Amino acid sequence: MPRQPLVQFQVDYLQILDENGRVDAALEPSLPQATLLQIHRCMTLARLLDRRMHILQQQGRMGTFPSCYGQEAAGLGCVLALRPDDWLVPAYRETSALFYRGLPMKNVLLFWMGLEEGNYWSPQLRVLSIPILIGSQTLHAVGIALACQIRGSDEVTMVFFGDGATSEGDFHEACNLAGVYQAPVVFVCINNQYAISVPRCLQSHSETLAQKAIAYGFPGIVVDGNDVLACYVAAQEAVQRARRGQGPTLIECLTYRLGPHTTADDPRRYRSEQERLQWEAKDPLKRWRIYLEQRGLWSESQQLELERELLAEIDAAVRQAEYDLAHADPLEMFDFVYAELPPDLAAQRREAAEHVAQTDTVSASARR
Amino acid sequence: MPRQPLVQFQVDYLQILDENGRVDAALEPSLPQATLLQIHRCMTLARLLDRRMHILQQQGRMGTFPSCYGQEAAGLGCVLALRPDDWLVPAYRETSALFYRGLPMKNVLLFWMGLEEGNYWSPQLRVLSIPILIGSQTLHAVGIALACQIRGSDEVTMVFFGDGATSEGDFHEACNLAGVYQAPVVFVCINNQYAISVPRCLQSHSETLAQKAIAYGFPGIVVDGNDVLACYVAAQEAVQRARRGQGPTLIECLTYRLGPHTTADDPRRYRSEQERLQWEAKDPLKRWRIYLEQRGLWSESQQLELERELLAEIDAAVRQAEYDLAHADPLEMFDFVYAELPPDLAAQRREAAEHVAQTDTVSASARR
Amino acid sequence: MALRNMVQALNWALRQEMARDERVVVFGEDVARQGGVFRVTEGLLEQFGSKRVFDTPVSEAGIIGISTGLALAGMRPVCEIQFSGFMFNAFHQLGLMAARYRSRSRGLYSVPMVVRAPWGGGVRALELHNESEEAVYAQMPGVKVVIPSRPRRARALLVASIRDPDPVVFLEPKRVYRSLREEVPDEEEVFPIGKAEIVRSGRNLTLITYGAFLQECLQAAELAERDFGVTIEVIDLLTIVPMDTRTIVESVKKTGRCVIVHEAPRSCGIAAEIIARINEQCLLYLHAPIARVTGYDIPYPFFAREHAYLPTIPRILDAIRRTLEF
Amino acid sequence: MALRNMVQALNWALRQEMARDERVVVFGEDVARQGGVFRVTEGLLEQFGSKRVFDTPVSEAGIIGISTGLALAGMRPVCEIQFSGFMFNAFHQLGLMAARYRSRSRGLYSVPMVVRAPWGGGVRALELHNESEEAVYAQMPGVKVVIPSRPRRARALLVASIRDPDPVVFLEPKRVYRSLREEVPDEEEVFPIGKAEIVRSGRNLTLITYGAFLQECLQAAELAERDFGVTIEVIDLLTIVPMDTRTIVESVKKTGRCVIVHEAPRSCGIAAEIIARINEQCLLYLHAPIARVTGYDIPYPFFAREHAYLPTIPRILDAIRRTLEF
Numbered sequence A, B: 001m002p003r004q005p006l007v008q009f010q011v012d013y014l015q016i017l018d019e020n021g022r023v024d025a026a027l028e029p030s031l032p033q034a035t036l037l038q039i040h041r042c043m044t045l046a047r048l049l050d051r052r053m054h055i056l057q058q059q060g061r062m063g064t065f066p067s068c069y070g071q072e073a074a075g076l077g078c079v080l081a082l083r084p085d086d087w088l089v090p091a092y093r094e095t096s097a098l099f100y101r102g103l104p105m106k107n108v109l110l111f112w113m114g115l116e117e118g119n120y121w122s123p124q125l126r127v128l129s130i131p132i133l134i135g136s137q138t139l140h141a142v143g144i145a146l147a148c149q150i151r152g153s154d155e156v157t158m159v160f161f162g163d164g165a166t167s168e169g170d171f172h173e174a175c176n177l178a179g180v181y182q183a184p185v186v187f188v189c190i191n192n193q194y195a196i197s198v199p200r201c202l203q204s205h206s207e208t209l210a211q212k213a214i215a216y217g218f219p220g221i222v223v224d225g226n227d228v229l230a231c232y233v234a235a236q237e238a239v240q241r242a243r244r245g246q247g248p249t250l251i252e253c254l255t256y257r258l259g260p261h262t263t264a265d266d267p268r269r270y271r272s273e274q275e276r277l278q279w280e281a282k283d284p285l286k287r288w289r290i291y292l293e294q295r296g297l298w299s300e301s302q303q304l305e306l307e308r309e310l311l312a313e314i315d316a317a318v319r320q321a322e323y324d325l326a327h328a329d330p331l332e333m334f335d336f337v338y339a340e341l342p343p344d345l346a347a348q349r350r351e352a353a354e355h356v357a358q359t360d361t362v363s364a365s366a367r368r
Numbered sequence C, D: 001m002a003l004r005n006m007v008q009a010l011n012w013a014l015r016q017e018m019a020r021d022e023r024v025v026v027f028g029e030d031v032a033r034q035g036g037v038f039r040v041t042e043g044l045l046e047q048f049g050s051k052r053v054f055d056t057p058v059s060e061a062g063i064i065g066i067s068t069g070l071a072l073a074g075m076r077p078v079c080e081i082q083f084s085g086f087m088f089n090a091f092h093q094l095g096l097m098a099a100r101y102r103s104r105s106r107g108l109y110s111v112p113m114v115v116r117a118p119w120g121g122g123v124r125a126l127e128l129h130n131e132s133e134e135a136v137y138a139q140m141p142g143v144k145v146v147i148p149s150r151p152r153r154a155r156a157l158l159v160a161s162i163r164d165p166d167p168v169v170f171l172e173p174k175r176v177y178r179s180l181r182e183e184v185p186d187e188e189e190v191f192p193i194g195k196a197e198i199v200r201s202g203r204n205l206t207l208i209t210y211g212a213f214l215q216e217c218l219q220a221a222e223l224a225e226r227d228f229g230v231t232i233e234v235i236d237l238l239t240i241v242p243m244d245t246r247t248i249v250e251s252v253k254k255t256g257r258c259v260i261v262h263e264a265p266r267s268c269g270i271a272a273e274i275i276a277r278i279n280e281q282c283l284l285y286l287h288a289p290i291a292r293v294t295g296y297d298i299p300y301p302f303f304a305r306e307h308a309y310l311p312t313i314p315r316i317l318d319a320i321r322r323t324l325e326f
């Protein structure tokens, strides 16, 4: 018996709306007009908020935060495929998708202003807390999907993570477990080409990230992540597969972070302006606007009107968030550790209370 | 632009010496006669020692230990491809391979008798300590391989692990790092179909374990793990690739643990006798003996002679090991924690010394 | 009432809770078909089916991670880590993620899960199968840690843990899995998390422990009472985090002397924390330094040397004597 | 001599050691091209090339694991974990594997590696970027833990750590990375691991700390001396494991009073261990309970509340006053 081929695999690439706004009519999904406009609104809001947060951060009114500039399409495109009762497990750059899902802007602001309140929203959103530990959320998504599977309900869980996250053991264990149990979960890798300064080619020697699915026995696909339609179509397929009990899918969305990793980062240290410009030409918003205009759904004046409206909303949200921040009680940090405050921790809370109250006077004495 | 194939992959299967001892002449490697006989010796010794250890364990003269019965070929076949200055990072069932490499039998005995001394052997063997934390050693192998790469030497590192280990995050991170740095390492998965009671099909939904290599951008291959020649040929290819600077390979050796997971295990709880019998027919030793006989290198009387000789060696090694065990100083447990004993730990050592000395008298008092 | 060993008592708790609450699911390496390497989950697969009792790949971070997800979505996962040392592979998932969902989401999410694990040494097991990592959890606020010592409380505490709204690490002293039997009632019994138990009362010295060493402590107390003519109060912590400081402090105020026994390494162990609390709350009642009888600050040795590592009755007796004679 | 902040001092140590010993290699997430997110490894890639300074994927267990392998094979790896909280992802590799190779192989193998990590809070960073997990390492025998507080010692201790034959976790208080400068000699300087330093001597109270809070402690000591008419001895631990008990005990024997300050959660923290050792070695010298000024037993809060979590000068002063007045 000679050496024999045993198994063979293939990973596809999907693009529907190209960089110049040309659509592949054969593949174009039919989405309601209201949805097309809502997509535009959410992407525009994410971009405008990103800019505003940058200013707030420079004014010291907000902590360092990760920009989503350039990546507004990928997460949103995928989330379009979910039902409202499906679960969404975000990473930290899917602002546009969260808005589509109904998350109040104030939450995003509070989160980056350093308050746990930023993660407190309606349970009906079925959106999990924003994770900081890279890759960790992939496992929680699999657990949530298993809960749905065990209960016999048909909700699907979609989880987002970056190219960097695929290097973590957690990602591996999540994919492997999802494969073994055929969990109804969709893994969406937002490959923005960098993990802070480390380029995609140093993150893994694999030709694509989507092919990592082969290791777990489920399908993977690469899509143009700046193309809302391709993301939606790939996600739709994956969600349906999951809902039918046919197990997980890995979708790799190719995109680019046009801004810095966070406001503390200087991308010029690790990438060329030329590279950035190449990707700027593939801007998902520009492309989407052409698409809407070609379909007669959008005009310059509508755009101006929308931006005015959104800026006003942002102003209002910032005011609310800063009000909440100013009125946050520091001692509440004790109140959500356990369902009930254990006696010794209650004593520590009292101890802290003394000092929070005293701080002014005593620190005045320290300054004497 | 429609949906397009982006990347394609294939994983091969290799068998050279089949279950009935028939060899594929086109693929047969040319190994020196002395090596062929040495292989037989090491596999036979591993099997005989396994039996003896089982008895020792039942007599309470040894702790619980993992049987290598049925798996004698895979590790050994792969190790044949190494140079003496290459590094070997074992799991805990590659006894035959360790013997081929020159490891004294006493070490194996001491290890399972519960003494760190079992892991103390000549540094020239370039064999790393036996690991208990599943999958952890794969990372150490990559680190060792990187050390060789950085120093510009051409040594290769080969690491063994089980089917179960492929589920651990450590395995993933090891493969990913090895791919990124194109480290000179050969990953050998000894797929014996079970991780304790959990069958291969519940370990991963992937068709093969070898295809996991695709996730990291390097080649994977499946071999008949009960066929020394196939293991050797696949390993040889992988070792050469690594030595030439062409990066890692994943070899999946299909084999079967004919005995229990450890002496504490009862395999009848999770697998059928029929399954076991099917695999018994594929016994690597039987096959190897036919191969030797067909080449005119072996006879029944030689076999009897060899077994007599090996049993005597085993007797001697058990005597030595039990002597060492009886003379082991408990307090030496303090002496290898750090290169130098820190003062407070020296005080703890003195404290322990009092009690080790007292134990007899005081426990007598406790028994009063 | 039936006489049960700890394995049987725990199995009983799991059976009853699974029958009572269909949100309870049990999983881990070898827990389903094999019934667990120590047989704690034996028969659950047969009784409750493969949706609620399932085996996992060798994947500890995965086990804790999906358990977290299951709990986030409203289930009541009871997962098993095959030996507690392997919790190290999942400390990030437990300590950084599961433990903090409630606080990071300001109560929107919570993680009512139980992580069971055979724990501690003394059974001639392999390297890394003997760890006592309980003190580490004290530095992971948001988790609770329970360590039973005997079958009856083990059962009642496991029930409480399953019903607890927060993540509970439930560590089972494998050395006493089958070494003693107790009357364990068939009917439901719950013992509250956070309560220590005075298992023997006395006036001259407080002996504090938890887990397998309760047996040695009780024997040492008896020997000490006879040999030194004193009475010894023995406290079984049962819950390690959050600790029942009050019971400890009240006892030490009465006895003025204290010895603490555990298997874990000494530095920054549970005994250190108990000493710190006594120092803070009743220093002036102390007649002698508090003594620690613990594992040493070395890796748990391979089993041929474990007898020299673990506390022994003579070591405990010796500490009692020195504390009394101080 | 040159004035250097801690980032510069550490960078200097790395440069000198890399030049001196070609077995030293530096790697981690964003350490090469980026020069580290805090710039500690800035310029090393340019000076020593990509074989000895390289970026890694986001893979903490991987970083510690390959570091272990590099050390086993005779290199001197100095790896970086981007923030010390992410060490949790690698505790199994560190605590169970790297820490124990020497003992599990009876000295055949050893792991001379350094794991550097920015550590602690107070810089308005995101969740999980503020951890103080040092006490956990005390339960991982086989590792050493160093936490410098100021640039000069930071440099000299990093050199010692790189030359140490055992794994050293080197935690860098990110709050003082750039907040103060010191004379740091250009020439080689080594400070021994395992030695605490009395940075201010006094007779009435021993104030023990490490890391960033040395600054607050020094200020509090000054204020207390002026306000309460006492003198305060301030001890900077520098090495956390193994701890310099002798320096502590001698000081407390002299002063009879002690306050310990750290950012980490209180229970089973370093302060607990110090209290336990004082209890064991000089209980009768104590005039008052030892006070702990620490983080609380809660997850480090998101940064808007961190000021209420972290010790402050008023909290330290208050503890000093109570201890003096006891």
Ligand SMILES: Cc1ncc(C[n+]2csc(CCOP(=O)(O)OP(=O)(O)O)c2C)c(N)n1
Binding pocket: A066, A093, A132, A133, A134, A135, A161, A162, A163, A164, A165, A166, A192, A194, A195, A196, A261, D029, D058, D059, D060, D082, D086, D089
């Ligand atoms: C476990 C862990 N390791 C390291 C970090 C530090 N860190 C924050 S973001 C980041 C890069 C992540 O890259 P990627 O997954 O591609 O996501 P992106 O930021 O590009 O969206 C790193 C390393 C972290 N937060 N968690």
Ligand SMILES: Cc1ncc(C[n+]2csc(CCOP(=O)(O)OP(=O)(O)O)c2C)c(N)n1
Binding pocket: B066, B093, B132, B133, B134, B135, B161, B162, B163, B164, B165, B166, B192, B194, B195, B196, B261, C029, C058, C059, C060, C082, C086, C089
């Ligand atoms: C990290 C870790 N998890 C769990 C275990 C317990 N355990 C010991 S052997 C084993 C099965 C390993 O299966 P595999 O990798 O296939 O190796 P095999 O025993 O079949 O050779 C398990 C789960 C362990 N030793 N380490």
Ligand SMILES: [Mg+2]
Binding pocket: A162, A163, A164, A190, A191, A192, A193, A194, A195, A196
């Ligand atoms: Mg990225």
Ligand SMILES: [Mg+2]
Binding pocket: B162, B163, B164, B190, B191, B192, B193, B194, B195, B196
């Ligand atoms: Mg196996």
